[in-house]
Amino acid sequence: MTDLILDCVMDTLKTLPFLFVTYLLMEYIEHRTSDRTKGMIRRAGKWGPLLGGVLGLIPQCGFSAAAASFFSGRVITLGTLLAVFLSTSDEMLPILISSQAPLGTIGRILAMKAVIGILAGFLADFVFRKYNQRKIGSNIHSICEHEHCDCEHSIVKSALRHTVSIALFILAVTLALNIIIGLIGEESLGSLILNWPVAGELLAGLIGLIPNCASSVVITTLYMEGAMSLGAMMAGLLVGSGVGLLVLFRTNRNMKENLKITAMLYVMGVAGGMAVELLARLAG
Helix, strand or coil: CHHHHHHHHHHHHHHHHHHHHHHHHHHHHHHHCCHHHHHHHHHHHHHHHHHHHHHCCCCCCHHHHHHHHHHHCCCCCHHHHHHHHHHCCCCHHHHHHHCCCCHHHHHHHHHHHHHHHHHHHHHHHHHCHHHHHHHCCCCHHHHHHHHCCCCCCCHHHHHHHHHHHHHHHHHHHHHHHHHHHHHHCHHHHHCCCCCCCCHHHHHHHHHHCCCCHHHHHHHHHHHHCCCCCHHHHHHHHHHCCCCHHHHHHHHCCCHHHHHHHHHHHHHHHHHHHHHHHHHHHHHC
């Protein structure tokens, strides 16, 4: 139990720099920039999915947490958020490297995650372009009101307050999830998925929805052991977004919107996994 608590604390501490910088930037945009600067941020948003898809590959869940906070404050578009969530690698990369996976295999997996995330992000922004135009830049102040911060007097103090609030929430939920997973057992969780066509991708996607690094550990390990197909692994890792969903549900007060985003993430991730599996079978 002690090791479990320490793991949760360490995972939460890793997100603190990302959360603090994110909220500091959001406070600065809201209270220290001109309308012209905010307009430039909105216009630059059209390239957000490309940047988000690339940054998401860095094995650090802080980027997905930062993206969720930025989206809640309407700094980034829906497509950028989805691109980050889909490309986030979490614990996948360290496990592949420690398992001595061929560099070519690692490169292909990362490239597929990035490409799928970027394409899905641009598609989402195209489909929901009117929604993005209405929402971008409209909600930072409401987050401040919800947290009862003191933005006007000190953006640093406000950013620290936001960071501590979100970090404590992440710690509490992560601890609860780790206890549940520990009781179920990672092997029992992994036994749900074999090399079943379609069903494997659907089940892997559900495990990927668990907002915890344990899901990426289970999925990647099963793939390396040959107990999971490439498509199922991709589906689970595409849907998995680290603690991003936790932060989204904590900071975005529109629960209906959060559920829709979760559904889109699941559908896009599973579809991406199925597409990868189909291509792999055709190539084989």
